[in-house]
Amino acid sequence: xxxxxxxxxxxxxxxxxxxxxxxxxxxxxxxxxxxxxxxxxxxxxxxxxxxxxxxxxxxxxxxxxxxxxxxxxxxxxxxxxxxxxxxxxxxxxxxxxxxxxxxxxxxxxxxxxxxxxxxxxxxxxxxxxxxxxxxxxxxxxxxxxxxxxxxxxxxxxxxxxxxxxxxxxxxxxxxxxxxxxxxxxxxxxxxxxxxxxxxxxxxxxxxxxxxxxxxxxxxxxxxxxxxxxxxxxxxxxxxxxxxxxxxxxxxxxxxxxxxxxxxxxxxxxxxxxxxxxxxxxxxxxxxxxxxxxxxxxxxxxxxxxxxxxxxxxxxxxxxxxxxxxxxxxxxxxxxxxxxxxxxxxxxxxxxxxxxxxxxxxxxxxxxxxxxxxxxxxxxxxxxxxxxxxxxxxxxxxxxxxxxxxxxxxxxxxxxxxxxxxxxxxxxxxxxxxxxxxxxxxxxxxxxxxxxxxxxxxxxxxxxxxxxxxxxxxxxxxxxxxxxxxxxxxxxxxxxxxxxxxxxxxxxxxxxxxxxxxxxxxxxxxxxxxxxxxxxxxxxxxxxxxxxxxxxxxxxxxxxxxxxxxxxxxxxxxxxxxxxxxxxxxxxxxxxxxxxxxxxxxxxxxxxxxxxxxxxxxxxxxxxxxxxxxxxxxxxxxxxxxxxxxxxxxxxxxx
Amino acid sequence: xxxxxxxxxxxxxxxxxxxxxxxxxxxxxxxxxxxxxxxxxxxxxxxxxxxxxxxxxxxxxxxxxxxxxxxxxxxxxxxxxxxxxxxxxxxxxxxxxxxxxxxxxxxxxxxxxxxxxxxxxxxxxxxxxxxxxxxxxxxxxxxxxxxxxxxxxxxxxxxxxxxxxxxxxxxxxxxxxxxxxxxxxxxxxxxxxxxxxxxxxxxxxxxxxxxxxxxxxxxxxxxxxxxxxxxxxxxxxxxxxxxxxxxxxxxxxxxxxx
Numbered sequence: 040x041x042x043x044x045x046x047x048x049x050x051x052x053x054x055x056x057x058x059x060x061x062x063x064x065x066x067x068x069x070x071x072x073x074x075x076x077x078x079x080x081x082x083x084x085x086x087x088x089x090x091x092x093x094x095x096x097x098x099x100x101x102x103x104x105x106x107x108x109x110x111x112x113x114x115x116x117x118x119x120x121x122x123x124x125x126x127x128x129x130x131x132x133x134x135x136x137x138x139x140x141x142x143x144x145x146x147x148x149x150x151x152x153x154x155x156x157x158x159x160x161x162x163x164x165x166x167x168x169x170x171x172x173x174x175x176x177x178x179x180x181x182x183x184x185x186x187x188x189x190x191x192x193x194x195x196x197x198x199x200x201x202x203x204x205x206x207x208x209x210x211x212x213x214x215x216x217x218x219x220x221x222x223x224x225x226x227x228x229x230x231x232x233x234x235x236x237x238x239x240x241x242x243x244x245x246x247x248x249x250x251x252x253x254x255x256x257x258x259x260x261x262x263x264x265x266x267x268x269x270x271x272x273x274x275x276x277x278x279x280x281x282x283x284x285x286x287x288x289x290x291x292x293x294x295x296x297x298x299x300x301x302x303x304x305x306x307x308x309x310x311x312x313x314x315x316x317x318x319x320x321x322x323x324x325x326x327x328x329x330x331x332x333x334x335x336x337x338x339x340x341x342x343x344x345x346x347x348x349x350x351x352x353x354x355x356x357x358x359x360x361x362x363x364x365x366x367x368x369x370x371x372x373x374x375x376x377x378x379x380x381x382x383x384x385x386x387x388x389x390x391x392x393x394x395x396x397x398x399x400x401x402x403x404x405x406x407x408x409x410x411x412x413x414x415x416x417x418x419x420x421x422x423x424x425x426x427x428x429x430x431x432x433x434x435x436x437x438x439x440x441x442x443x444x445x446x447x448x449x450x451x452x453x454x455x456x457x458x459x460x461x462x463x464x465x466x467x468x469x470x471x472x473x474x475x476x477x478x479x480x481x482x483x484x485x486x487x488x489x490x491x492x493x494x495x496x497x498x499x500x501x502x503x504x505x506x507x508x509x510x511x512x513x514x515x516x517x518x519x520x521x522x523x524x525x526x527x528x529x530x531x532x533x534x535x536x537x538x539x540x541x542x543x544x545x546x547x548x549x550x551x552x553x554x555x556x557x558x559x560x561x562x563x564x565x566x567x568x569x570x571x572x573x574x575x576x577x578x579x580x581x582x583x584x585x586x587x588x589x590x591x592x593x594x595x596x597x598x599x600x601x602x603x604x605x606x607x608x609x610x611x612x613x614x615x616x617x618x619x620x621x622x623x624x625x626x627x628x629x630x631x632x633x634x635x636x637x638x639x640x641x642x643x644x645x646x647x648x649x650x651x652x653x654x655x656x657x658x659x660x661x662x663x664x665x666x667x668x669x670x671x672x673x674x675x676x677x678x679x680x681x682x683x684x685x686x687x688x689x690x691x692x693x
Numbered sequence: 694x695x696x697x698x699x700x701x702x703x704x705x706x707x708x709x710x711x712x713x714x715x716x717x718x719x720x721x722x723x724x725x726x727x728x729x730x731x732x733x734x735x736x737x738x739x740x741x742x743x744x745x746x747x748x749x750x751x752x753x754x755x756x757x758x759x760x761x762x763x764x765x766x767x768x769x770x771x772x773x774x775x776x777x778x779x780x781x782x783x784x785x786x787x788x789x790x791x792x793x794x795x796x797x798x799x800x801x802x803x804x805x806x807x808x809x810x811x812x813x814x815x816x817x818x819x820x821x822x823x824x825x826x827x828x829x830x831x832x833x834x835x836x837x838x839x840x841x842x843x844x845x846x847x848x849x850x851x852x853x854x855x856x857x858x859x860x861x862x863x864x865x866x867x868x869x870x871x872x873x874x875x876x877x878x879x880x881x882x883x884x885x886x887x888x889x890x891x892x893x894x895x896x897x898x899x900x901x902x903x904x905x906x907x908x909x910x911x912x913x914x915x916x917x918x919x920x921x922x923x924x925x926x927x928x929x930x931x932x933x934x935x936x937x938x939x940x941x942x943x944x945x946x947x948x949x950x951x
Contacts, residue, residue, distance in 0.1 A: 206784055207779045207781060207784040207785040208784060208785050208786050208787045208788075209787075210749060210779075211777070211779065211785050211786075211844070211847070212787065213769060213770045214747060214748070214749070214769050214770065214772070214775075214776060214777060214851075215776065215799045215802065215847060215848070215850070215851045216770060216773055216799065216802040216803075216851060217798060217799070217802065218802075221798065225787065225789065225790055225798075226787050226789075226790075229787075229789030229790075230787070230788060230789055400866035400867065400868060400869075401837075401866055542734035542735055542893065543734065543893060543894075543895075543934055543937040543938065544734065544933050544934060544937045545734075546937065546939075547936070547937035547939075547943070547944075550939075550944055551944045554944050569866065569867065570867075570939070571867070572938075572939040572940070573939045575939070575940075575941055576939040576940060576941060576942075576943045576944055577939075577944065595941070599941055610868060611867055611868060614867055614868050614870070614871035615867055615870075615871070615896070616871070616874065616894075616896045616897055616899070616900040617896050618895070618896050618899060618923055618935075618938065620896070620899075620900055622899065622900055622919075625875045625878070626871035626872075626874055626875055626900070627871060628868070628871045628872040628875065629868035629871075632836050632838070632869075633866065633868070
């Protein structure tokens with residue numbers, strides 16, 4: 040535990056520096072007065088205002104006291120004052136900001152308005168006012184400072200707690216009858232503690248600066264006691280003749296301020312590294328950063344210059360050659376536990392006019408595969424493949440700008456959330472006609488856009504062009520993306536869960552539109568989905584993925600006639616309830632959990648969950664082989680018998 | 694066992710132009726030990742109704758009765774006999790508390806004390822088919838399906854008579870969904886629960902509930918025994934919903950140009 044803790048600290052220079060500086064401050068605060076207190080308090084008339092050097096490394100002050108000793112001795116009171124003030128602020132801030140979320144509506148409103156009123160007062164003014172009112176002094180200054188820090192803490196806590204308050208688990212806790220005190224201690228506090236800790240640490244530094252300012256003005260620590268601010272104030276009259284007496288406490292104040300600031304930063308970087316506690320433990324490291332999506336969006340929208348050239352290339356290609364060819368594709372991501380490979384050795388081809396579905400559960404690598412083909416894997420992800428070519432264009436070694444020039448808008452992308460692709464600031468019409476810029480006049484482009492939307496059963500297509508993406512429903516946005524592909528005359532549409540966020544009836548229309556687009560223009564599509572039913576309806580061929588590998592590749596026709604060959608596909612189909620599933624029997628289940636993307640297997644990844652697995656399955660990695668006409672399966676015991684009637688029923692509907 | 698009766702429930706969001714009718718005069722009764730499945734698209738009002746039954750959202754008008762007792766104005770934290778399982782198993786458990794404690798704290802609110810709490814936790818984990826070893830785990834260490842089971846166990850710990858399940862399998866993988874559906878069917882029998890089961894998936898609803906109600910834009914457009922409603926729907930929206938269920942050749946009869 041301890042070496043690991045130390046390693047975490049010293050893995051970044053920021054953290055290492057912050058920890059050492061903090062340690063130094065603490066040591067000085069603890070031992071300072073005991074060691075240097077007497078020396079710092081003893082006036083020496085023989086060495087008034089002595090410059091640094093000799094006995095006094097940092098010189099002496101107007102009464103001949105050693106400046107360095109005084110600075111070291113004053114550390115304790117300076118830090119204690121800052122800590123106490125912050126503590127007052129945190130406690131009051133929590134009471135006003137975080138506690139109300141577990142109280143009733145009325146108390147919530149009252150406390151919130153108290154906080155808002157408090158926020159309206161200027162900070163330093165309040166502090167000055169309070170000290171003048173209560174009379175200057177150490178305790179007064181601390182109280183004043185604490186009270187001025189309260190509203191900002193309160194507001195910060197309020198924001199954090201409000202976020203947690205509406206979380207399902209807090210709502211559930213209330214419904215389950217958890218008492219308010221417990222709800223606050225066990226539900227609210229632990230889940231806001233990380234950001235609060237960071238904020239508090241930084242605030243200690245600020246409090247130290249502000250307290251020094253109060254003492255400097257004579258409102259804080261009173262003689263004969265002294266803190267860094269007081270030393271600064273006392274040294275001011277002689278600052279031109281003996282600047283060291285002011286400079287050294289000044290440096291101490293700055294050093295402490297910076298230390299707490301950096302410690303806060305270091306804490307923040309630690310919690311960022313660990314990530315949110317509520318995040319799912321497994322699942323692929325998500326590479327779909329918005330920036331990656333934007334890159335591809337720019338590519339599609341700007342890359343029309345050489346479209347004619349691209350079409351010439353496609354004219355030259357042989358008819359029998361697949362449009363997309365992927366050989367031995369793997370994707371790797373570094374994690375704290377070494378490399379994980381969400382996609383392992385995937386090979387697939389898509390012919391012209393074909394709609395290929397990739398199905399799998401979360402963590403199967405289906406989305407990462409489509410992203411790798413679409414060149415959306417960003418650093419630190421690594422893509423390896425023996426071949427990745429689109430219509431004879433090698434996509435592997437190609438540079439970003441050549442890619443745009445060569446591909447233009449021939450590959451279109453549809454995401455689960457169309458808002459990641461549409462520019463919220465541009466009208467639909469502008470985005471739809473952008474792909475035609477330079478190829479046709481504006482009026483023509485507009486006409487084509489309207490025709491495209493009309494074909495997809497969009498109501499009031501002409502009006503839609505003047506709307507912004509936010510004004511459209513999810514189904515309409517998704518149809519706008521399909522229309523974009525249509526208008527750009529894309530040869531390949533890559534769609535990742537295109538209808539998952541849509542309602543059933545809308546999904547039906549969007550799928551129909553997608554298939555119509557491919558049938559009529561000879562375009563191809565690669566459609567990724569978790570829903571095998573959707574893919575059976577839409578596609579001509581299915582690719583089933585499990586644990587990063589393709590376990591089955593089967594034509595939909597074969598699937599419907601003969602059933603799947605791989606036990607996993609079979610289980611996937613059988614586990615889905617349909618309108619014919621007998622309601623008096625339990626559903627077919629697949630025991631266990633899908634494997635973690637980082638897991639490695641000596642044999643078949645499915646073996647631990649497979650009812651047909653043998654010892655051989657656990658040691659031999661099955662290869663994807665032709666087991667039946669139009670059916671490839673990676674299984675040592677492919678299913679080849681006449682399928683049971685319940686399963687056939689499932690197939691009929693799936 | 695007890696019945697759930699909703700009568701003339703209405704709720705409107707917003708005012709003026711942005712006004713939307715979330716629930717428009719909804720009435721139905723689920724008999725003691727029965728299960729009603731609610732289907733509809735997003736925005737149809739099905740989740741709003743679930744939240745109203747759970748007491749999370751007050752109605753504008755209408756009455757909710759449990760076993761004949763009016764609970765409409767009872768705050769959700771006192772409406773202990775109605776419990777709800779949420780859609781997203783990743784957000785419905787406190788990330789800072791281990792599974793054992795999060796079930797135990799609910800058991801304590803029902804009067805269990807000392808060693809009885811531990812026994813009760815084991816009983817409930819057993820009821821949702823989880824090994825007792827998960828007691829020491831935190832939600833982030835469990836898969837979605839396991840978390841959903843824990844959420845069910847917590848709801849059961851409150852000893853409800855009515856269980857509201859709002860899209861509880863839609864965030865789960867297919868192979869996990871079927872196991873959770875089997876579990877829901879089993880606990881319904883074992884605990885004698887009256888159930889309001891909500892899903893956008895008609896096939897899932899049909900499997901769990903003997904009566905299905907279809908909601909569309911805040912209205913209850915059709916209700917009937919699940920097999921009858923599916924085999925001979927009368928409402929236009931219900932017909933469209935059934936026709937939209939993916940099936941081989943399902944896209945052939947739909948020409949997108951009309």
